[in-house]
Amino acid sequence: MKTNRSMIRTALAACGFGVVAMTGAHAADTISVVTFGGAYEAAAKKAWFEPFTAKTGDQFATESYDGGLAKLQAMEQAKNPTWDLIDLETNDAINACDEGLLEKFDKKTLGNTSDFLPGSISECAVAAMVWxxxxxxxxxxxxxxxxxxxxxxxxxxxxxxxxxxxxxxxxxxxxxxxxxxxxxxxxxxxxxxxxxxxxxxxxxxxxxxxxxxxxxxxxxxxxxxxxxxxxxxxxxxxxxxxxxxxxxxxxxxxxxxxDYEWWGVPAGAKHGDAARKFIVASTTPQAYADLSKYIAYAPPRKDAIPQIDKARLNDLPTAPANFxxxxxxxxxxxxxxxxxxxxxxxxxxxx
Missing domain, CATH: 3.40.190.10 (Periplasmic binding protein-like II)
Known part of the structure; x- marks a missing residue:
C-alpha cells in the first residue's frame, strides 16, 4: 500500500500537482463574493479569482452591490450569512468590524507585512487596492x-x-x-x-x-x-x-x-477558511501588481511597485503627476x- 501511495504521489508531482492540491480539489468550495462589480470585478477575476481557482480548485460566485452594511447586518441578525468574502469601502470596513459583522483577521498569515502602506491592514480586513x-x-x-x-x-x-x-x-x-x-x-x-x-x-x-x-x-x-x-x-x-x-x-x-478598498470575511461565513486563504493569495506583491495590469488601481504594498510597468504607473492614483x-x-x-x-x-x- 505504501508503494502504491508513493507511486500516486510521484505521478501527481509529474503532472504538476501535489497531494495538497488533490485534497483541495476534493474539498473545493464555491466562495460567494460581493464586489462593486463592473471593471473592478472583471479585473479581480483576471488577476485574482482565476489564478486562485487554478491553484486550489475553489470557484467564485460573484454578486454586485454599491456598498453599505444593510444586507450584511440582516444576515448577521438572521444568523444566515450567504456571503463568504466582501469588498468594502473603508468606513464600512470600520463599522462592520465594530459591529461584529466581520471575522477577525490574523495578519500573521500575510507573512512579512513591513512593506504594506500605513493603515492598510485592520483588525478585520486587508486592503485590496488604492483607488x-x-x-x-x-x-x-x-x-x-x-x-x-x-x-x-x-x-x-x-x-x-x-x-x-x-x-x-x-x-x-x-x-x-x-x-x-x-x-x-x-x-x-x-x-x-x-x-x-x-x-x-x-x-x-x-x-x-x-x-x-x-x-x-x-x-x-x-x-x-x-x-x-x-x-x-x-x-x-x-x-x-x-x-x-x-x-x-x-x-x-x-x-x-x-481611499483603500478592503477584503473582509463576514462573521460565520460558510466558506470562511477558503476566503481567508484567498485574501492571503491576493495580497502578495505580485498579485497586487497583477491587478494593475487590468485596472488602474494602485497596490497597498511598496514591494509591488517595481513589478508594475513604468508606463502603467502613470495611470495610477498615486503617480506623482496625479497626486x-x-x-x-x-x-x-x-x-x-x-x-x-x-x-x-x-x-x-x-x-
Missing part, C-alpha cells in the same frame, strides 16, 4: 479642457449636466474644496454645522444639473451616452473605458479623493458622521 474618486470628461465634446474641481462646479464656463454618485461622501468634500477650502482643512470644516451648511450651499449651485448614479458602471456610461458633460467616477472605471472601449475620456486628478492635490478620505469621520449627513442628504435630495 480614487475623480471626475472625467469627453475630450471630443469639450473644446476647453477642465483642470480643477472648481471647473466641475462652473456651469457658466462648462454648461451641461454633471454625473455624481448618489451619496454625500466625496460630494461634500468636493463642494468645500471648490468653495475655497484647502484639502487639508476639509474635515475640520465639515465637522462643524457651518461647514456642512457651506457644502450643501455649494452643491445647490449645480443641483438642477446633477444626474445621479448608484452603480460605478453607470458613470462612464452616462459620459459615453452624452447624458452628462462631466461625471464623478472611480478612476479605474474611466481607465477601463479608455483602454478597453477606446473612449475619448480624460481624468481630472485635481482634488481626487483616494499633486489629493485628499485621503477620512474614514473615521464618515464612520462617526455618515448617518447624520446621509439623513440630511436624503432630505436635501427630496427638496
Amino acid at each position: 480614487s474618486t475623480v471626475y472625467a470628461y469627453d475630450t471630443s465634446k469639450l473644446k476647453t479642457a477642465p483642470t480643477t474641481i472648481g471647473d466641475f462646479f462652473d456651469l457658466k464656463k462648462y454648461p451641461g449636466k454633471r454625473g455624481m454618485r448618489k451619496s454625500p461622501k466625496v460630494a461634500m468634500e468636493w463642494a468645500l474644496i471648490a468653495d475655497g477650502v484647502a484639502p487639508q482643512d476639509v474635515y475640520k470644516t465639515l465637522a462643524t454645522p457651518a461647514g456642512v451648511d457651506r457644502a450643501f450651499r455649494k452643491l445647490d449651485t449645480i443641483k438642477p444639473n446633477i444626474v445621479w448614479w448608484e452603480a460605478g458602471a453607470q458613470a462612464p456610461q452616462l459620459l459615453a451616452d452624452g447624458a452628462v458633460v462631466m461625471t464623478q467616477a472611480y478612476n479605474g472605471r474611466i481607465d477601463d473605458a479608455v483602454h478597453k472601449d477606446k473612449k475619448p475620456f480624460k481624468v481630472v486628478w485635481d482634488a481626487q479623493v483616494y 499633486k492635490r489629493p485628499l485621503q478620505i477620512d474614514a473615521a469621520f464618515w464612520a462617526d458622521n455618515a448617518d447624520a449627513i446621509n439623513k440630511r442628504f436624503q432630505n436635501w435630495l427630496a427638496q
